[in-house]
Amino acid sequence: MTLLEVRGLTAGYGAGDVLHGVDLDVAAGEVAVVLGANGAGKTTLMRALVGQIARRGEVKFDGRDIARLSTERIVRGGLALVPQGRGTVADLTVEENLQAGGLTRPRPEVARDMAHWYETFPRLADRRLQKAGLLSGGEQQMLAISRALMSKPKLLLCDEPSLGLSPLLTQEVFTSLRRINQELDMAILLVEQNTVLALGIADKGYLLETGDMSAARPAAELMEDDSIRAAYLGH
Amino acid sequence: MDLLLDRLIDGFNNGVIYGFLGLAFVCVYRGSGHLNMAQGEMAMFSGFIAYSLYQIGFPVVGAVLASAVIAFVAGLAIERTLVRPFGRGHASDYPVLMITVALFLAINSLAGVIWGGEPLAFPAVVPAGPDDYVSLFGSRLRYQSLAFVGVLVAVLAALWFLFYRTRVGLAMRTATSNPESAQLVGIRVSRMSALGWGMAAFIGALIGSLVAPSTTLTTGMMFNFLIYAVVAATLGGFDSPPGVVVAGIAIGIFENLVASYVSIVGSDLKQAVALMVMLVVLMVRPYGLFGTPKVERV
Numbered sequence: 001m002t003l004l005e006v007r008g009l010t011a012g013y014g015a016g017d018v019l020h021g022v023d024l025d026v027a028a029g030e031v032a033v034v035l036g037a038n039g040a041g042k043t044t045l046m047r048a049l050v051g052q053i054a055r056r057g058e059v060k061f062d063g064r065d066i067a068r069l070s071t072e073r074i075v076r077g078g079l080a081l082v083p084q085g086r087g088t089v090a091d092l093t094v095e096e097n098l099q100a101g102g103l104t105r106p107r108p109e110v111a112r113d114m115a116h117w118y119e120t121f122p123r124l125a126d127r128r129l130q131k132a133g134l135l136s137g138g139e140q141q142m143l144a145i146s147r148a149l150m151s152k153p154k155l156l157l158c159d160e161p162s163l164g165l166s167p168l169l170t171q172e173v174f175t176s177l178r179r180i181n182q183e184l185d186m187a188i189l190l191v192e193q194n195t196v197l198a199l200g201i202a203d204k205g206y207l208l209e210t211g212d213m214s215a216a217r218p219a220a221e222l223m224e225d226d227s228i229r230a231a232y233l234g235h
Numbered sequence: 236m237d238l239l240l241d242r243l244i245d246g247f248n249n250g251v252i253y254g255f256l257g258l259a260f261v262c263v264y265r266g267s268g269h270l271n272m273a274q275g276e277m278a279m280f281s282g283f284i285a286y287s288l289y290q291i292g293f294p295v296v297g298a299v300l301a302s303a304v305i306a307f308v309a310g311l312a313i314e315r316t317l318v319r320p321f322g323r324g325h326a327s328d329y330p331v332l333m334i335t336v337a338l339f340l341a342i343n344s345l346a347g348v349i350w351g352g353e354p355l356a357f358p359a360v361v362p363a364g365p366d367d368y369v370s371l372f373g374s375r376l377r378y379q380s381l382a383f384v385g386v387l388v389a390v391l392a393a394l395w396f397l398f399y400r401t402r403v404g405l406a407m408r409t410a411t412s413n414p415e416s417a418q419l420v421g422i423r424v425s426r427m428s429a430l431g432w433g434m435a436a437f438i439g440a441l442i443g444s445l446v447a448p449s450t451t452l453t454t455g456m457m458f459n460f461l462i463y464a465v466v467a468a469t470l471g472g473f474d475s476p477p478g479v480v481v482a483g484i485a486i487g488i489f490e491n492l493v494a495s496y497v498s499i500v501g502s503d504l505k506q507a508v509a510l511m512v513m514l515v516v517l518m519v520r521p522y523g524l525f526g527t528p529k530v531e532r533v
Contacts, residue, residue, distance in 0.1 A: 050419065075421040087419060091412040091474075091527070092405075100409045103402055104421040151420055 001028045003155050003187050004049075004079075009057035011048035018044040021057065022213040024206060026155060026189050031181050033198040033219070034191040035228075036208035042191035043084050045208065046159045050074050050081045062154055076104050080153035084160050086144040090133030094124055097132050097143055101150030110150065117146040120176070138169035145176065155187045156180070162194040170194060174201050199223050240374040242495050243488060248380045249463075250487020254480035255387050255442050256457075256464035257471060258394065259435040264473045265398070265411050266431010267318060269331045273338035275457030275464070277436050280342050281306040282443030282452055283350050286357055295358045303440035310436030313338070314429040346454045357447035383445050387480065390438060394476045407431065462506055463487070466513045472526020482524060486512065 006024040010017050018041045026032045036042045048055040051071045059067040066074050075081075088097050098117065102110035118125035121142040127135060132143055141161055148156060158177065162170040178201040180186050191208075192198035199205055205222045207214040222228055256275065263271045271277075285302035289295055317334050321327040361367070361378040368375040398404035410417040410427040417424050443457070450456045467486055471479030489512065490505045500508060522528045 052415070052418075071418040072421050072423050075419060081419055083416075083419065087413070087416045089409050089413045089416050092409065096405060096408075099402075100405055100417070100422070101420050103406055147420065 002026070003028045003030075003062060004189065005058070005060040006049070007058040009045070009048060009055060009059060011044055011053055011055035011057075013044075013053065018211050019048060019055075020211040022208075022211075024189075024213065025216065026187055028154075028187055029181075029185045030204070031178070031188045031190065031202045032204050032206070032216070033202040034189070034206045034208050034213075035193070035195050035198065035222075036191065037193065039210070040208045041211045042193075042208060043159055044211075046081055046083070046157055046191060049157060050079060075151060075153075078152075078154035079157065080148040080151050080155070081157040082141075082144045082148045082159065082161065084163060086140045088132040088140055088144050088147060091131060093129050093131055094135070094143055095128045097147050098124075098150050101147035104151055109152075113150055113152070117149065120179075121146060137164050138166075138172065141165065141169075141173050142176070145173075145180070149180065149184075149186075153186075155189060158188065158190045160192055161190070162192060162197065170197060174198070177201060195228070196223075237373050240372055242491050244371075244374050244376065244380075246488035246491030247484055248377075248383075248487070249491065250484035251380070251384055251387055251480075252442065252446060252460050252483075253463040253467045253487055254471075254483025255383075255390070256439070256460050257467035257479040257483050258390065258476055259438045259442070260464060260468040261473055261476055261479055262394075262431050262435035262438060264431070264468075265407050266434070267314065267331075267428035268411055269318065269328065270335070270465070271338075271432070271435065272332065272335040272461070273342055274335075274435060274439055275461035276339050276342040276346075277306065277310070278439035278443035278446075279454060279457045280346050280443070281436070281440030282357065282447045282456070283346055283355075285440070285444045286350075286355060286447070286452055289358055295360050299360065299441065299444040302444065303437045306436040306440035307433040310433035311429045313436075314432035318432065319425060319428065343454055350452075350454075352454065354451035354453040357444070357452040359448035360445070363448055379449055386441060386445060390441070391476055391480060398476070403427075403430070463509055466509050469513055470516050470524055472523025474527060475523065475525040478523065478525025 002025050004026040006022060009022040010019055012018040022045060034042060034045065044053065047053045049059065051069055051074050055067065057067065061077065061079055064077065066077060089100065092100065098114050099110065102113060123139055124143055124146065127139065132140065135143060161173050165173065174197045177188060181188050190198055190202065199219045199222055202219040204216045205219050206216055256278065259274050260270065263269055281302045284305060285298045288298035288301055293301060317338065318331055321330045359379060361382045363379050368377045369381065398408060406422045407427045407430065410422055410424045414424050446456065463486055467483035468479050470486065471482035486509050490508050493500050493508050494502050494505045516524060
């Protein structure tokens with residue numbers, strides 16, 4: 001079943017379009033990755049999907065047209081974004097951030113889910129009452145992901161989770177994402193520069209080059225493709 | 236000694252008003268991140284509305300509460316029509332500040348047109364005759380002031396409960412601290428902003444009606460308090476309601492003592508003293524005495 005269906009998505013920041021008619025599909029339970037260099041339009045794509053910037057084209061999510069909805073309504077409809085640079089609320093504690101993530105859901109479920117994420121990421125439990133801004137980069141990324149999942153989305157969008165993290169932590173974050181995908185059957189759409197790790201957990205991949213999107217190809221095939229190796233993997 | 240106690244009490248009584256009005260500033264700030272210079276005038280206008288309701292037969296307390304509810308709705312309306320169109324964030328700071336200054340003038344003139352320039356006697360909620368006081372070491376704690384403190388404490392407790400124990404409060408704090416991030420968890424940021432304005436107007440209405448019996452009801456009754464309230468909110472820290480009240484009381488006492496005992500200050504330079512204190516504190520602690528420094532992400 002196709003969860004997210006994007007056709008001819010065009011978006012930008014006023015001066016000119018950054019995305020030129022992007023097509024994209026994500027099926028339920030699937031991990032899809034969009035690979036692209038700096039400035040290819042990856043963040044623009046994420047922001048356009050959740051309605052944070054002006055966009056044109058067709059975006060169908062979970063059978064509904066969301067191309068003209070506000071961010072709040074898109075999120076309430078089950079699409080959660082972990083923005084670039086984490087986007088947790090620095091002034092609130094870890095616990096308050098998680099609670100804020102669950103504001104749209106019934107209280108008992110929030111308490112139960114919060115316990116679940118503390119168990120998944122014990123380091124967050126240790127820092128429950130600390131301000132989010134005081135966490136390390138890796139911890140903040142864990143918090144950002146948990147916070148997005150507190151809204152119990154049907155599709156999780158992640159904007160470059162590896163940004164600013166050490167290779168070891170990046171590995172850890174990707175392992176967590178894979179686990180979340182498998183344990184909760186959570187569909188994930190990831191945009192990344194870190195090609196190897198991203199393809200490692202993905203089912204399929206797209207290439208985004210200066211606003212133009214390639215057709216989808218299986219992740220394993222992309223991994224073997226010499227031209228992609230040359231362009232993105234640097235060897 | 237008695238004189239000193241009298242001065243302390245006078246300062247305290249003024250300080251409570253500064254702190255109370257400072258709370259209204261905190262609510263607007265928590266809601267939309269703006270500074271509402273018309274806060275005092277909104278309080279004054281609500282006082283007049285309570286007066287008119289009393290005139291047409293409402294009991295005093297009923298009139299005050301009804302005017303507070305009207306103010307709440309007016310606060311929502313002002314946010315929606317005059318503040319929200321200018322957007323959020325720093326780009327909207329100056330336009331909105333200018334609009335609140337315009338509101339200040341407009342509300343003041345409107346009150347003048349409707350109720351005229353003569354001071355009106357506002358009915359007191361608690362007995363306010365010459366003998367209605369509690370004696371403390373020979374100084375007088377008037378029922379009026381005690382009632383004011385009681386309401387202030389209740390409002391403070393309610394605000395604390397709202398901000399730290401309810402979902403709406405958490406949503407408001409999230410929305411002020413990081414609007415984009417708030418939207419990403421489905422918080423309707425613009426509603427939080429309206430709510431902050433409504434709450435501020437509600438609190439303002441209580442202040443207007445509680446101050447009016449002692450100042451008499453005039454269009455200029457809040458001028459003096461406004462500056463001090465801004466100082467209290469700045470000193471206390473815009474994110475700390477109890478801090479704002481403590482700062483308000485401290486300013487009230489301090490200025491009164493300085494005015495009484497430093498002859499060159501007298502009553503003419505009182506406000507300057509308060510502003511000097513604010514300046515010094517801001518140089519040392521830009522986020523206020525009780526505010527928390529903004530945590531920057533690394």
